[in-house]
Amino acid sequence: MSERIIFWLWCVLLLCPLGANASLRIFACEPEWGALAQELSGEAAVVYTATTAHQDAHHIQARPSLIAQARRADLVVCTGAGLESGWLPLVLRRAGNSRIQVGTKGFLAATNFVPLLERPRRLDRADGDVHAAGNPHIQMDPRNILRVAEALGQRLAEIDPQHGAGYHQRLEAFSQRWQAAMQRWQQQAAPLRGMPIVVYHRGWTYMNHWLGLRQLAELEPLPGVLPTSSHLAAILEGLKSQPARVIIRAPYQDPRPVQWLHEHTGIPALELPFTVGGNEHATDLFGLFDNTLQLLLEIGP
Amino acid sequence: MLKLGGDIGDSSAWQGGLSALSAEVHDRASATSPPDTVAAFSGDSDLYVADFVYKWAPAGNPDQRNLKLQTEFFYRREQGDVALREGGSAALLGYKGRQSGWYAQAVYQFVAHWRAGLRYDRLTADNRLQVLETSGFSSSADAIAKSGFADRGHDPQRWSFMLDWSPSEFSRIRAQYNRDESRANASDDQWTLQYIMTLGSHGAHLF
Numbered sequence A: 001m002s003e004r005i006i007f008w009l010w011c012v013l014l015l016c017p018l019g020a021n022a023s024l025r026i027f028a029c030e031p032e033w034g035a036l037a038q039e040l041s042g043e044a045a046v047v048y049t050a051t052t053a054h055q056d057a058h059h060i061q062a063r064p065s066l067i068a069q070a071r072r073a074d075l076v077v078c079t080g081a082g083l084e085s086g087w088l089p090l091v092l093r094r095a096g097n098s099r100i101q102v103g104t105k106g107f108l109a110a111t112n113f114v115p116l117l118e119r120p121r122r123l124d125r126a127d128g129d130v131h132a133a134g135n136p137h138i139q140m141d142p143r144n145i146l147r148v149a150e151a152l153g154q155r156l157a158e159i160d161p162q163h164g165a166g167y168h169q170r171l172e173a174f175s176q177r178w179q180a181a182m183q184r185w186q187q188q189a190a191p192l193r194g195m196p197i198v199v200y201h202r203g204w205t206y207m208n209h210w211l212g213l214r215q216l217a218e219l220e221p222l223p224g225v226l227p228t229s230s231h232l233a234a235i236l237e238g239l240k241s242q243p244a245r246v247i248i249r250a251p252y253q254d255p256r257p258v259q260w261l262h263e264h265t266g267i268p269a270l271e272l273p274f275t276v277g278g279n280e281h282a283t284d285l286f287g288l289f290d291n292t293l294q295l296l297l298e299i300g301p
Numbered sequence B: 001m002l003k004l005g006g007d008i009g010d011s012s013a014w015q016g017g018l019s020a021l022s023a024e025v026h027d028r029a030s031a032t033s034p035p036d037t038v039a040a041f042s043g044d045s046d047l048y049v050a051d052f053v054y055k056w057a058p059a060g061n062p063d064q065r066n067l068k069l070q071t072e073f074f075y076r077r078e079q080g081d082v083a084l085r086e087g088g089s090a091a092l093l094g095y096k097g098r099q100s101g102w103y104a105q106a107v108y109q110f111v112a113h114w115r116a117g118l119r120y121d122r123l124t125a126d127n128r129l130q131v132l133e134t135s136g137f138s139s140s141a142d143a144i145a146k147s148g149f150a151d152r153g154h155d156p157q158r159w160s161f162m163l164d165w166s167p168s169e170f171s172r173i174r175a176q177y178n179r180d181e182s183r184a185n186a187s188d189d190q191w192t193l194q195y196i197m198t199l200g201s202h203g204a205h206l207f
């Protein structure tokens, strides 16, 4: 008797998502890809973003709500290159949704469409939580956003051909607006070239590459390892001979080591949004870059 | 088996599970009857298990502070006969047993690398036996005692407190204190210090 009730509950739980919504469902791992998917799909899709700017995308737990969302998704858009290796494989496995598994049309890894920097020459745990495929934090170079947009626009049209023309139109319109914005950003950011910076985690490599910023140090002694006092002391020593203009961290990172270094050096501490939703100005991808440049320019080279 | 879960805002998530198992048992031996005695239970056995997990972290970011509450409850109900043999003696007993157990624990990471936890465990049993037929045993009480199916009239419980420090994702040092009241008329104070090391690539972050 009880087995029969439980059997029916299972059926209801598994089947109800199928008929729930006719429009395309997109599961985005990080806010930047959620925002991009929304730009490119408009009304044609419902976008769920699995993480916020206040969470560390390296360390997310495969909670029930993520599994439930992945179960009903038609397309998963993630960073890839190992960023989500601690949780996404489990979410995909538990979701039991064959449309979105790695290698299918329903799974898009943004880093597959971008030339990756910082590919490690050797892999050793002694070097910390190193990303084996290269640095996955690609979103702070707007040229990468455009590369991913092109791939994502194509993919949307492929898996939802009914709205194919609409996706192509939206991609075209987004690319034009984005290219115009990139020109503006490039001009605004020209004075920042060569600006010496200190960062918390190796998350700004692509922004540095784009703007020509010079990264002097990372507060993490090894990638993914929390700052230690001995490492901070070593950075403090190094900054005496080679000072930086700013100490940068993302909203999800501990402000205390940054504050400590600021107090001991007088170098301004700066929280940059890092992704969409990182502060009240970074409400979309355009706002993310507008605000990041504005904050950097306020400090100045 | 049924599992349900969800989020409460950005900071909290929960998961609850229920499962039930029904079995018809034939000749399951008692583990606690004396060595030269054979006692076997036949009848119906139903097991129910419920579990609940709640997690909290400020803005969903557990790096600095987070809390995990967890509880699990099981209940077993059995009804049937116990066939008992000891040398030339034999008896048939009617058996109706209910056992339950549960634990609740809270683990709080109050600063990066440091966690404190509290846990309570308890087991209860209410087993009733009635002698239906007997030959060779000195009394009904003797047959019931030898079956090993009677409860002890004591509910074991344990309190635990722990504090641990994880210098990295792969190692952990834990100090733990247990007050163990498993035995009927004595309690044990246990102190342990453990070093826990994880080898190989780190596993997925399970809920």
Ligand SMILES: [Zn+2]
Pocket (backbone or CB within 6 Å): A058, A131, A137, A201, A202, A203, A223
């Ligand atoms: Zn990283």
